[in-house]
Amino acid sequence: MTRHLRRARGRRHAAALVVLALTVLLAAGCVRVPESGPIRSTGTVPGDVLAEGVPAIDPEPPTPGAGPGEIVRGFLDAMQASPVSTTVAKEYLTPDARASWQPERSTIVYADRSEPTGTSQIEVRLTDADRYDAAGAWRGRLDPAAAVLRFRLAYVDGEFRIADPPNALVVVRSWFEPRFTPADLYFFDPAGRTFVPEPVVAPVGESRASMLVRALLRGPAPGLSGVEQTFIPAGLELALSVPVDAQGLARVALTGEVPPMSAEQTALMVAQLAWTMRQDPRVLAVQVVLNGTLLRMAGGADRVEVGTGSSFDAGSADASGVLYGLLDGRLVAGPADSLDLLDGPLSRPGRGLRSVAVALDGASAAAVTGDGTRLLTGPTRSGTLTPVTDRASGADLLPPAWTVGGRLWDVDRAGGRAVVLTGRGGSAAPLKEVTVPGVSGADVRRMLVSRDGSRIVAIVGTGDRSRLVVARVAASADDRILRVLPARTLPTDDQPGRILDVAWYSDNALAVLRRIGDGLTRVDTIGVDGSPTGAQGLSTTVTGGRSLVGSPDPSQALYALTADELVDLSRAGRGTRLPRGGVAAFTYVG
Template sequence: MRRPATALLLAAVLALAATGCVSLPETGPVVETDGSRTTPESTGVKYDPLPPLPDASRSEIVKGFLDAMTAVPIQTTSAAEFLTPEARASWRPERETITYGDRSPAIDGSEVVSVRMLDGANRFDSRGAWRGSLGGSDLDLRFGLELEQGEWRISDAPDALVVPESWFESRFRRLSLSFFDPSARILVPEPVFVANDGALATRLVEGLLDGPGADMGTSSRSFFPAGARLGDLSVPVSSDGVADVSLSDVGQQPPESERLMVVQLAATLRQVVGIRSVRVTVDGELVQPPGSDEGRFPVGLGEEFDPAVPGASAIVFGVRDGRLVAGIPEALDPVTGLFGTGEIALRSAAVSLDGSTAAGVTTSGSVVVAPVGAGDVEPRGILDRGADLLEPAWDFTDRIWLVDRRADGARVRYYEDGRLRSLDVPGITGETVRSFLVSRDGSRLVAVLARPEGDELVVSRIRHRPRGDVRGATEAQVILGAASEAQTIKDIAWRSPTSLAVLTGVAGELWEVRSVAVDGAPTSLESIANLNGPVRSLVGSPVDGQSLLVLAPDLALDLSGPVAREIEFGEGQRPRSLEYVG
């Protein structure tokens, strides 16, 4: 029988939002999940902009130019009609995209016509990667104009596609370009926004050929040589799902490099609906996969390099009564190794991706590594005592990551090749860190920082040498939260290799679970569920299909479906913590 108080909590949640499916657990938080989590697609409505009108004023020409960039299907030919012949020849709108919430009327000054972008503006590079929000004078678009045969035309325009944010969101898809880590052992995805039209496959391949962004430093690499380009103007896709990629200016490459180029193509193009295989031509020569004379590579090629590491253990691990437990959330049993005996009392623990080894933080503050199962391998201590250690993390190399919250701020360390090393992470080291994660591919460290004005979610790129060992980290960038967006971030968990689930406070015991991309693009924010009641933590995995859980005091809630599923813990079975591997 459901408690009357729960029904009252349900009514409070429904007052916040009128849509979505609602689950009603008997204990713990009431949940409202968002039933519309798809990326907006093109509406299918065509828009053919008007050409420049006779005797149009300077301001009207600029307005017409900006309006013409919202043509559907996407094209810039109409906008180019507003330019002088010289400006039309040199205009390069493909270099970047600028989005805005609203814009001011065009104001005709003494020398230029200016337009102010309002309600937030953002910049995306030629590949579609977000390059930050615009502010200050960068919000002003300035246009020079000249008379051409008695009519005003634009002589100086920004080399960018400048469009409303709503138009951009409905016609661009959030996807990823697949590069490799410096050791070429795993793929590293880079989020991009790509126009969702018939040229989607072409744009993705062009983005790959552009290579990793300069800001990625030594976080990733591409096996396409500099200067490689599409030999044809497009990547045609046949009716039976074969994408034909013709590459030029590749030059002679080692067979392994050629194979890894194809892996990058397959991993990137598998995101396009309808593409089942890829046929690659390099400088006129068909690349032949072993055992085939048709030259087709399945888009599943190279799954062993998947950054989500889908072959990792799917078992859930947790700490209960100081012991490491494992299984499914409904049935967690102590592991058969040392950590399941109670001989070492654990405060928290993390398990390697293959599920074989655990790094445990003891109640005395030391860190011990031991097999999950029974065996002859002796446990080893890697840190005698920390001040206030957060739950560890593992990446695909079996590197263990630690964050110790000390009186003078956080210290980041990692255990590799039998040694514990410190890593200076600008913007995280020395700060007050609430929680942290490391991506399975080892390329990103994400942390929640406590600030006086509200919590911040930040990400740093981890830099590696060619053999794979860590060489440094980039300055952490804020991807959620700021002085103008004060909030409490209760916990974070991976949702995919390029996105996180974030548990944020709304008011009192009202909570929201949001999806946030690792690049911090504002257009990537998405509400997953609203909750009303006591909550403790999030449990998530980057592997598609594995459940996203919210751990409450007496139960867990599975948010993976349109209706949250309640998971009850038996008598004395409630875990202190719960996590997937990694």
């Protein structure tokens, strides 16, 4: 999988593509979109969302004398107009149904469908179908009963028409992939020090920047208080669209009543906008106009380069691609094909460490002793008086993890009754227990924490009953953990085999290693919210895979570890096998 596809962060919420794209496209056509739903079935919208080489689709209207099955088939086909439009689809409905049809209420995306069957009531069965809400949030797979669509037809002027269409936009998955790409909305953590990305989708073309801004203005999703925040005042709206000139300058005109904003708040708001809009390849810099007044930053600048927010992006905290690991239980670091001993205290002879994690700044490390009973922290290099500190003890400590601000996490498996531990990395105080519903007290075999500190990922259970769960972390502005929301189980049951390991594939997608046969393993990707990654994901087999090494920074390679090799799973190095040279416990920072 190419690095730019990894930058796309996986295909998340595929069906949300239409929901969100219609919001932007209809706005571009000067149609006001209400807050109650982003889809408006009003005419043909401009064709600027079409990707290069993707043909337009002009659906056929109803054929005179068409039978019930033909009408249903034509209706489903008409919802795949390109540019996006529901005008032709409405022609297949009775007048009453046309007036009451609300496709904005949800979206159903499917891999395939059966031919229409029946007489007075027509049925169509969908396969591999998912449901998404009006905001584009993934709401799970359709069960077999819900995947059967039923249509009642009536006569209108001697022609069959659909009287009760489902209040959903029903489209085939393959329709989306050439026309839309994933993106992230960037909010801030409660301390205002790092971005927290949330997945969305955006059309390819001139509407992309507008869609991203409109989605960002909606703010964090309900229920994420304490997990993330926005510095964009509530009530702001985008005036029409975001024009981008030939020099790559995007002008964001916002309107609405806002309280006075400090220089810091203004800078953080513009950073959110710029870092989010950089995902439109046309946009190189951003200007913000608020109620007709051009905002100026400290120093008088009236434009911000899109790369300005890079200092807030924890996902790419270490762009060097340095790998860390253990050689004979001692800390080593370097490129994948040449890791050397460091000169810090954790690299001294006799350490006998079994796992390690390195802080985002590369200056500190946390390591578990060979017997799994103690967690030690210390500097990665010499030249400091900081000693090795004993931070935690337990029966069976898993590999630790670091997040932004130097927070340290670990799990004591405790005989199948896991205890989750956390604390400030720079402190000498012991880590403290924190309750993670769905993880604490379970049989946990692996835990990851996102670099921004907002997500905990864990493998829970053993054998074929193992599950992958994700929980969100709420914290205070001074970095105290307030609570952890109950963990959600991700839908990995469609992939056979025991889950062996999980690693970051991007900041919003995970790579999952499974054993699928004698000596054969498979690596697949899944969105961190449970959505399928589709064409932007990865699916490959590895002989003898034991574990994974991944990073939320998509510019870094994803590796599978075998008994004696590192296997590069990125397209640039696909098939490349590097000798491990006795090194174990490979990891990136974090």
